Amino acid sequence: MSIPLLAAHGLSVEIGGRRVAHALDLTIESGQRLAILGCNGAGKSTLLATLAGLREPASGRIELGGSPYAALTPRAAALRRAWLGQMQSDPFGSTVLETALTGRHPHLGRWDWETTRDADLACSALAAVGLAGMEARQIHTLSGGERQRLAIATLFAQAAPLYLLDEPLAHLDLNHQMAVLELFTGAARDCGAGVVMVLHDPALAHRFCDQALLIDGDGHCELGAVDTVLTAEKLSALYGYRLRQFEIDNQRCFVPD
Amino acid sequence: MPDRRRALLVLATLVLLALASFWAALAAGSIPVAATDVLAALLGHDAPGADIVRQLRLPRALAGFACGGLLALAGALMQVLLRNPLADPYILGISGGAGVGALFAIMVGLPTLGIDGLAFAGALGAMFLVFGLAHGDGSWTQTRLLLTGVIVAAGCGALISLMLAIAPEDRLRGMLFWLTGDLGQAASAWPPMLALAIALVLAMPFARELNLLARGLMQAQALGVAVNRLRYAIFLLASLATAASVTTAGSIGFIGLVVPHLVRLVTGNDQRLLLPASALAGGALLMLADTLARTLIAPQQLPVGVLTALIGVPVFLFLLSRQGK
Numbered sequence: 188m189s190i191p192l193l194a195a196h197g198l199s200v201e202i203g204g205r206r207v208a209h210a211l212d213l214t215i216e217s218g219q220r221l222a223i224l225g226c227n228g229a230g231k232s233t234l235l236a237t238l239a240g241l242r243e244p245a246s247g248r249i250e251l252g253g254s255p256y257a258a259l260t261p262r263a264a265a266l267r268r269a270w271l272g273q274m275q276s277d278p279f280g281s282t283v284l285e286t287a288l289t290g291r292h293p294h295l296g297r298w299d300w301e302t303t304r305d306a307d308l309a310c311s312a313l314a315a316v317g318l319a320g321m322e323a324r325q326i327h328t329l330s331g332g333e334r335q336r337l338a339i340a341t342l343f344a345q346a347a348p349l350y351l352l353d354e355p356l357a358h359l360d361l362n363h364q365m366a367v368l369e370l371f372t373g374a375a376r377d378c379g380a381g382v383v384m385v386l387h388d389p390a391l392a393h394r395f396c397d398q399a400l401l402i403d404g405d406g407h408c409e410l411g412a413v414d415t416v417l418t419a420e421k422l423s424a425l426y427g428y429r430l431r432q433f434e435i436d437n438q439r440c441f442v443p444d
Numbered sequence: 445m446p447d448r449r450r451a452l453l454v455l456a457t458l459v460l461l462a463l464a465s466f467w468a469a470l471a472a473g474s475i476p477v478a479a480t481d482v483l484a485a486l487l488g489h490d491a492p493g494a495d496i497v498r499q500l501r502l503p504r505a506l507a508g509f510a511c512g513g514l515l516a517l518a519g520a521l522m523q524v525l526l527r528n529p530l531a532d533p534y535i536l537g538i539s540g541g542a543g544v545g546a547l548f549a550i551m552v553g554l555p556t557l558g559i560d561g562l563a564f565a566g567a568l569g570a571m572f573l574v575f576g577l578a579h580g581d582g583s584w585t586q587t588r589l590l591l592t593g594v595i596v597a598a599g600c601g602a603l604i605s606l607m608l609a610i611a612p613e614d615r616l617r618g619m620l621f622w623l624t625g626d627l628g629q630a631a632s633a634w635p636p637m638l639a640l641a642i643a644l645v646l647a648m649p650f651a652r653e654l655n656l657l658a659r660g661l662m663q664a665q666a667l668g669v670a671v672n673r674l675r676y677a678i679f680l681l682a683s684l685a686t687a688a689s690v691t692t693a694g695s696i697g698f699i700g701l702v703v704p705h706l707v708r709l710v711t712g713n714d715q716r717l718l719l720p721a722s723a724l725a726g727g728a729l730l731m732l733a734d735t736l737a738r739t740l741i742a743p744q745q746l747p748v749g750v751l752t753a754l755i756g757v758p759v760f761l762f763l764l765s766r767q768g769k
Contacts, residue, residue, distance in 0.1 A: 241662050265668030272662055278527050279658050279713045285446065289656055293668035297649055300448045300716075345667065 190253040191216050192349040192381040193238060193268070198247035199406075202233045206406035211247070213238075213400070213410065215349065217379035220372060222392035222413070224385075225402035226426060231385045232273060232353050234402065238383065239270040239351045251349070265293035269347040273354055275334050277326050284322035286337055287313055290344030305344075312343035315370060317363065331358035339367060343374075350374070352384035356391075368395045389430075393417045393439045401425050451717040454710070458724035462509065465728040469505035469735045470497050474742040503633045507692055508734045508748075509727035510636035511627070512699050514689040516707075516726025517643055519700030520719055521682035524658045525675060526586055532701035533686040536593030536679075539695035540600025541570025542687060543623060546694070547604055550618050551611045556631050559622075560691050567687035570596055575679065584675070586661075625696030625749030627734050639688035644723055646681055650674060651716040658713065696749045698756030699726050706759065729755075 193215040200207040207230025215221060223231050236242050238249060240256035249256060252267045259267070269290075287309040288301050295301065301309075313319055316336040321329075329337065335358045342350060350371060356364045372395050374380040386392045392399055392413065399416040401409045403425060409416060419432035422441060429444040470482045477485070477493035485494035486502075518533035526535070533539070545566025549559040578584060578592040604623070611619060622629065630636075647654075653674055656664035665671045689696070703726040704718065711717045730748070733755060737746040 236662070239666060241665055260668075261665060261670050262668035265666065268666075270662075270666035272660070272666070274660075276527075276660060278529055279523075280708070281659075281713055285712070285714070286659075288446070289659065289663075289667060292652060292656055295652070297652075301446055 189217065191250075192219075192252060193383070194250045194253075195238065196248045196250075198237070198249065199245040200230065200234050200237045201245040202230060205230070205404075206245075207233050207402065207404075208408050209406040211408050211410070215381040215383060217348070217381060218375050219398065220375050220382040220384075220396040221398045221400060222384055222386045222396040223400045223402065224387070224389060224392060224417075224422075224425065226404060229402045229404035231402055235351055235353050235383065235385055236270075239268060240264055241270065262293045265345065265347065267347055268349040268351055269342045269345040271338055271342055271350070271352045271355055273357065275338050281326050282322065283313065283318060283324045283326060283329070283337055284309060286326055287322075287340045287344050290341040290346075293345065308346070309340070309344045312340040313337070315343060316340045317366065332360060332363060335359055336363060336367070339370075343370075348379065349381040350383070352382065354385050354387070356386065356388070364391070371395075389417050389422050389441050390439060446714050446716070451711075451714075454717060455720055455724065458721055458728065462724050462728040462731070465731040465735075466505055466509065469508065469731045470501045472735050472739050473501065474739070504627050504630065504734065505731050506633035507630035507636060508627050508731040510633060510640045511630075511689040511693045511696060512703075512730025513640045513723035513727035514636060514643065514685045515696065515700040515730070516703035516722040517640070517647065517719060518682040518685040518689070519726075520704040520707075520715070520722045521647065521654075521678050521685075522700075523704055524654045524715065525678045525682065526590055527658060527660070528586075528590070529705070530701070531590075532698075533682065533689075534695060534697075534700065535597065536574050536589070536683070537570040537596035537600055538567050538683050538686040539690050540597040540604070541573075542567035542690040543695060544600050544603045544607075545569075546622050547607045547611075547619050550615055550622060551607055553615070556629070559629075560631060564687055564691040566600075567683070567690055570600060571680075571683040571687065584672070589679075621747050622694040623749075624747035625694040625752070626745075626747050627693045627730075628745065629694065630692050636688050636692045639685060640723065640727075643681060643685045643688075644720060647678075647719055648716070650677070651714075651719055654678070654715040654719075655713070658715075694749065696730065696752055698749075698752045699730055702756040702759055703729060 191214040195211060195213040198211040199209050225231050237244050251264060256264060288305060291301055291305040316339050318336055318340060355367055359367060371382045375382050396413055399413045401416060419430045423429045430441045431444055433440045471477050475493060475496060477497055481491040481493055482497055484491035485497035515533050522531040522533055523529055542563040545562035546559050549562040574593050574596050578589040608619060653669045656667050656669050657674060661671050704722045707718055707721045707725050711721055733751040734748045737748040737751045740746060
């Protein structure tokens with residue numbers, strides 16, 4: 188059996204004295220897609236940042252490609268997983284291409300400068316998210332959705348086998364939501380990438396992921412195949428609002444009652 | 445796209461600018477020295493005005509270059525560390541601490557060495573105070589660091605005002621000159637020159653990591669930067685560079701704030717180019733400002749800090765108004 192891209196054993200995560208996850212076991216194999224769903228403030232981002240090795244868990248082990256984070260340098264970890272944060276703040280000016288090129292950082296030595304190959308990779312990543320031709324634009328002239336797609340292009344330039352995405356669809360219009368989800372599921376299907384994403388739309392989670400993790404905010408988590416976990420009954424309890432479920436052309440839809 | 449060849453071109457241009465500024469600093473003054481005589485003096489030959497060039501103007505020009513370079517470099521580093529374009533080398537209280545030390549030394553009548561020694565001790569004291577307090581519970585966030593620094597700076601400011609209020613009349617002028625910055629008090633140009641060289645050599649290997657740090661702590665960490673270690677190192681480096689400059693020439697204002705912004709306008713925000721370019725531009729600008737300070741109403745000298753501020757304030761306001769659009 189191959190080593191999973193990400194494995195968590197007995198993981199407990201706490202923030203501000205509140206328990207987000209307790210004794211959670213989780214593995215992401217090559218090609219797997221996991222959706223994390225929960226109410227605002229349930230701790231989805233905290234859990235994701237913990238899985239990305241950006242904050243310490245309260246207890247438990249996390250292994251990235253078989254090695255705990257403590258055994259990996261930040262750069263080695265960056266070659267194994269890419270993380271998309273929720274907030275892109277840019278106090279200083281920069282161009283779109285320069286920003287996408289930051290994804291190449293872990294691939295470059297200390298004294299290396301980006302080569303034309305790095306620039307080509309960054310440009311094709313930009314083209315993949317529909318930002319072709321905007322390489323020279325200043326980032327503070329971008330719209331929220333364009334800035335989000337640039338952050339996603341930076342992730343593709345990083346070319347790590349595991350993507351940890353905190354609300355990848357934030358600020359995106361419907362067209363780009365679908366395009367981005369198809370990009371990541373395509374990377375999982377064609378390149379064997381693992382994808383973990385925090386989503387707010389259970390129908391999209393059902394359509395684009397094979398596993399789902401529901402976080403209720405009290406430390407209780409439920410993990411399983413999307414077909415068993417993403418049901419009207421469980422989601423109604425999760426969000427505290429009654430949902431109705433429909434099947435249209437084998438796709439599950441959820442409509443607020 | 446970041447390009448090494450373009451970076452070298454920009455740096456070569458700035459080297460020429462610094463050389464022009466250096467030449468002006470050696471030639472201009474109450475006794476003008478011709479270009480050929482300046483060259484002869486530098487080569488150790490005898491020429492009219494050679495002693496003035498070698499003994500008075502050369503050390504002062506070198507000290508000016510070193511202090512300007514140190515301040516601009518420290519400013520660029522602080523702006524990345526705090527992720528705040530309005531940060532400058534003095535924002536975390538380093539110059540305040542140095543000021544308390546230096547003014548106390550002047551007030552009690554210590555010689556130059558004592559003033560420099562106490563100024564450096566004060567700068568180090570402020571640095572460790574801010575570091576210890578900001579580090580506190582281990583969170584070491586940008587806001588906490590900034591707040592601690594600003595509070596320590598305010599405390600130092602109060603002590604400085606107190607000393608100015610109680611100092612004897614005949615010491616006041618020296619104290620005021622120290623506060624606004626004065627290259628005439630530089631004892632030797634070599635310590636700050638050495639500090640500038642060391643600071644650049646230490647900072648440059650981390651330049652690309654600083655680019656990521658400027659974009660956010662977690663982003664940088666996720667992209668493979670050992671963020672906490674880098675931030676400690678940058679804090680210490682920027683503080684020591686500031687301390688070296690302030691000890692040499694007092695708290696010269698605006699170089700550390702304005703020069704990185706001026707350079708950014710031309711080169712963009714790639715630290716691999718921004719750091720050495722800021723050091724060169726800061727050095728060139730301070731040498732020029734000091735030459736003006738010596739010559740504008742010669743034989744009387746103006747404090748160079750007044751001139752850098754007089755140049756710096758309008759330039760900075762102009763940049764700020766442009767940024768809003």
